[in-house]
Amino acid sequence: MSAPATPNSEKLYARAREVMPGGNTRTTVYRKPHQIYAWRGDGCRITDVDCHVRIDALGNFTSLIHGYGNRRILEAATRQLEAGTCFGMPTESEIRLSEILCERLPSVEQLRYTNSGTEAVMNAIKAARAYTGRPKIAKCEGAYHGTYDPAETSQDASPATWGDIDRPGSVPTAKGTPQGVLDDVVVIPFNNTPVAEAILRASGNSLAAVLVDVMPNRAGLVPAKPEYLAMLRRVTRELGALLILDEVITFRLGYNGAQGRFDIDPDFTTLGKIIGGGFAIGAVGGRAEVMSVFDPSKGQPAVPHGGTFSANPMSMSAGIAALEELTPAAFEKLEALGDRFDQGIRACFARHGIKGQVTGLGSLRRVHLTDAPLSDYRSTFAADGAARVLALAKTLFDEGVIIAGNGLMAFSTAMEDADIDEIVRAFDRALLPFA
Numbered sequence: 001m002s003a004p005a006t007p008n009s010e011k012l013y014a015r016a017r018e019v020m021p022g023g024n025t026r027t028t029v030y031r032k033p034h035q036i037y038a039w040r041g042d043g044c045r046i047t048d049v050d051c052h053v054r055i056d057a058l059g060n061f062t063s064l065i066h067g068y069g070n071r072r073i074l075e076a077a078t079r080q081l082e083a084g085t086c087f088g089m090p091t092e093s094e095i096r097l098s099e100i101l102c103e104r105l106p107s108v109e110q111l112r113y114t115n116s117g118t119e120a121v122m123n124a125i126k127a128a129r130a131y132t133g134r135p136k137i138a139k140c141e142g143a144y145h146g147t148y149d150p151a152e153t154s155q156d157a158s159p160a161t162w163g164d165i166d167r168p169g170s171v172p173t174a175k176g177t178p179q180g181v182l183d184d185v186v187v188i189p190f191n192n193t194p195v196a197e198a199i200l201r202a203s204g205n206s207l208a209a210v211l212v213d214v215m216p217n218r219a220g221l222v223p224a225k226p227e228y229l230a231m232l233r234r235v236t237r238e239l240g241a242l243l244i245l246d247e248v249i250t251f252r253l254g255y256n257g258a259q260g261r262f263d264i265d266p267d268f269t270t271l272g273k274i275i276g277g278g279f280a281i282g283a284v285g286g287r288a289e290v291m292s293v294f295d296p297s298k299g300q301p302a303v304p305h306g307g308t309f310s311a312n313p314m315s316m317s318a319g320i321a322a323l324e325e326l327t328p329a330a331f332e333k334l335e336a337l338g339d340r341f342d343q344g345i346r347a348c349f350a351r352h353g354i355k356g357q358v359t360g361l362g363s364l365r366r367v368h369l370t371d372a373p374l375s376d377y378r379s380t381f382a383a384d385g386a387a388r389v390l391a392l393a394k395t396l397f398d399e400g401v402i403i404a405g406n407g408l409m410a411f412s413t414a415m416e417d418a419d420i421d422e423i424v425r426a427f428d429r430a431l432l433p434f435a
């Protein structure tokens with residue numbers, strides 16, 4: 001199918017280029033030759049400003065677990081909108097959202113809120129440094145944790161920069177990142193237990209924390225091996241370092257989050273995306289003892305944390321409604337949708353004789369155009385052919401389905417089996433040139 005005409009988007013983009021660098025304010029949604037502007041969302045569909053309707057199989061990069069226009073979220077947000085969007089005072093809504101999250105997340109006794117996952121990760125890192133009195137943070141090569149300098153280190157490493165697997169380099173993402181920042185980031189390979197353990201032990205008593213996502217999207221959306229997570233927990237304890245579990249995306253893997261599904265007991269957990277019900281949010285939580293670094297009740301806290309819109313009641317109220325809608329039955333539905341997609345796409349690959357595979361779990365899936373074994377960032381990088389997956393995502397867009405440029409998809413409770421089947425049919429058409 002050729003790309004549908006988009007004159008209204010073109011006009012908007014011409015205006016945008018005058019007032020924003022590259023006409024864009026969010027690199028992740030930039031597309032050539034021009035951006036396509038959304039007009040409205042309904043259920044699992046987005047209508048653009050030229051009235052083209054597409055199934056949204058990405059949900060604002062995994063954040064809209066109930067799609068658009070969920071009745072309960074709408075009512076909660078509307079009530080709050082009328083009562084006031086933000087105050088220079090706390091509201092009861094932040095307590096209620098915390099109660100729900102603490103009840104669901106086994107390792108979390110207390111929380112604080114931010115406006116994004118990036119800030120949540122930043123605060124967890126600062127808290128870990130303050131708690132341990134140590135400077136270094138370890139993170140997995142290729143994993144995305146937002147745009148705080150240490151957290152984004154090596155997220156885009158390439159064969160030209162990543163160095164030996166036994167000691168991956170700390171590769172800056174933004175030009176101008178100070179060498180001092182890079183020196184305090186210890187990069188470990190994901191899912192390579194002996195090598196990661198050796199690297200962590202070499203950092204000894206300068207390590208404040210290990211930051212890990214159990215299924216890092218950019219590193220392939222491959223689940224962590226149980227022995228890898230067990231090693232991270234054991235070694236951090238032995239070294240006196242903390243374990244930060246980034247659940248900004250993976251909290252949607254189950255009623256008790258990724259930590260429930262993977263049976264892992266982190267010191268800090270970072271959250272974002274779905275816990276705001278479609279509004280801007282982030283959160284850092286953990287045991288009361290480690291969270292005490294934020295406590296202002298005994299004087300200046302070890303980590304002062306504020307934020308004009310932190311815990312704003314719009315995000316809190318919508319988040320409460322979103323989580324109340326996320327019942328065990330909702331998770332069962334999401335699992336079934338993910339499995340249905342898996343089966344459908346595998347059949348497409350077989351029908352076309354395409355070497356492809358799907359990684360991920362539950363409502364999170366990533367399509368790869370390779371049958372090479374994927375275990376970490378380097379194997380995904382080497383095998384994937386990012387350009388081919390991007391081309392597939394572009395064709396799917398024209399076929400009426402939105403997925404991320406790297407093949408990531410996130411299903412929502414607003415979808416039914418028929419929507420998944422429609423997505424699979426679009427893949428069937430879009431995959432033809434790859435056969």
Ligand SMILES: Cc1ncc(COP(=O)(O)O)c(C=O)c1O
Binds near residue numbers: 117144249272
């Ligand atoms: C695992 C992970 N951590 C942190 C972030 C940063 O969240 P935000 O985009 O809300 O700053 C993201 C964003 O995609 C993420 O995927």
